[in-house]
Structures are given as structure tokens and as C-alpha cells.
Amino acid sequence: MRYRALLALAVAPLLSACGEQEMADMPRYEPLEPAETFADGMSARRPVAGTVARDADLAPVPDSVPQPVTRALLERGRQRFEIYCAPCHSRTGDGDGMIVRRGFPAPPSFHSETLRRVSDRHIYDVITDGYGVMYSYAARVMPADRWAIVAYVRALQLSRHAPAAALPDDLKAGLEAAGTEDRP
Numbered sequence: 001m002r003y004r005a006l007l008a009l010a011v012a013p014l015l016s017a018c019g020e021q022e023m024a025d026m027p028r029y030e031p032l033e034p035a036e037t038f039a040d041g042m043s044a045r046r047p048v049a050g051t052v053a054r055d056a057d058l059a060p061v062p063d064s065v066p067q068p069v070t071r072a073l074l075e076r077g078r079q080r081f082e083i084y085c086a087p088c089h090s091r092t093g094d095g096d097g098m099i100v101r102r103g104f105p106a107p108p109s110f111h112s113e114t115l116r117r118v119s120d121r122h123i124y125d126v127i128t129d130g131y132g133v134m135y136s137y138a139a140r141v142m143p144a145d146r147w148a149i150v151a152y153v154r155a156l157q158l159s160r161h162a163p164a165a166a167l168p169d170d171l172k173a174g175l176e177a178a179g180t181e182d183r184p
Contacts, residue, residue, distance in 0.1 A: 029043035030043075031043075031044060032044050057143065061121065061124065061125075062121070063119060063120065063121045064119070064120040064121065065120055065147050065150055065151050065154075066147060067147065069151045069154075073147075073148050073151050074148075074151055074152055074155055076145065076148040077145075077148035077149045077150070077151045077152030077153075077155075078152050080141060080145045080148055080149050080152075081149050081152050081153070084137055084140065084141055084149070085149065087099045088100060088104070088107050088134070089107055089110065092156065093109065093110035093111060093153065093156040093157070094109045094110070094111060095107045095108055095109040095110075104133075105132075105133050107132075107134065110153055110156055110157055111156075111157060111160050111161065115157075116157050116161060120150050120154070123149075123150045123153055124146050124147065124150050127141060127146045127149060127150075128143075128146060
């Protein structure tokens with residue numbers, strides 16, 4: 001008898017909710033359906049200011065390429081650059097890509113003094129947020145690939161503006177030999 005009383009007490013709260021369908025029967029709105037409930041007439045509500053997406057990366061963004069610049073990183077950067085950047089910036093980074101040749105505004109050359117002086121973070125931020133007529137590539141290029149592109153852009157810049165003193169001796173000798181062959 002005692003067990004039956006305890007069982008009845010334990011099961012009673014569970015059974016009392018079985019007939020309740022209030023939440024299932026409540027009116028609801030389809031996405032973007034008009035609603036008279038709100039002053040703006042929309043059922044979809046705007047996120048509260050400062051809302052952050054669940055999958056947002058909240059780690060601080062470094063000021064320079066956060067990994068060692070290796071051949072593999074440069075190859076990845078070249079590949080991503082040729083896919084996303086070269087149509088406007090050209091494969092050499094001089095700002096004369098196929099899009100520009102068809103009438104779109106020319107981006108600045110990566111070889112200009114101004115862009116050679118900007119920080120790695122600036123290039124990363126431009127890829128992320130866009131700048132001028134360039135739109136954001138944040139949804140298309142993952143952060144690691146953005147850094148690979150930054151490393152590749154720096155390699156492009158260095159390809160035209162490397163100081164001769166920084167070259168290995170065998171390359172310096174080759175440059176000197178080439179320079180004397182051109183003279184009369």
C-alpha cells in the first residue's frame with residue numbers, strides 16, 4: 001500500500017502535464033511573415049546591438065603573419081591569391097587584372113611605396129572588411145588563408161624591391177655579371 005501511494009505521488013506530476021498542449025497550440029509566425037504584434041509590422045526581430053554569432057572567432061587578430069613563412073604557406077597564398085585577388089590585382093600584383101581591363105576601377109599596385117609600407121594587419125583587414133570598391137572576402141576566404149595571402153603579397157613585393165645587399169653571394173655575382181654584359 002505504501003509503495004502504491006509513493007508511486008501515485010511520483011507519477012501524478014507527470015500525468016498532469018500530458019493533456020496540456022498550450023505551447024504546441026500557440027500561434028506562431030513563419031520567417032519574415034508580417035505581424036501586427038510589433039510596431040514595425042515585422043515578425044522577424046533584429047538582433048540586439050552587439051550580438052555576436054555563435055561561431056564567431058573572438059580571438060585577437062595578430063599584427064603580422066602568425067605562423068612561420070614557409071614554402072607551403074607561400075604556395076597556399078599564391079593559390080588563394082590567384083583565385084580571389086588576381087582578377088583585379090593581376091597575378092603580379094600591379095593592379096591590372098582582367099576585371100580592370102574590362103572597365104572596372106583599378107586597385108592600387110601592391111608595388112607602390114604606400115602599400116609596401118602598410119602593416120601585414122592592414123592587408124589582412126582589407127581582405128576581411130573590404131576597402132573602397134573592394135568588397136569583403138571574410139565569407140569567402142578563411143582567416144588562415146588570408147594570412148597566407150598576406151605572406152604571398154609580401155613575397156610579390158619583395159620580388160621587385162629586394163635590396164641587393166640582402167641577396168646571397170651567388171645571386172649578387174650573377175647580377176653584377178648581367179650588369180657588365182649590358183654595358184658597351
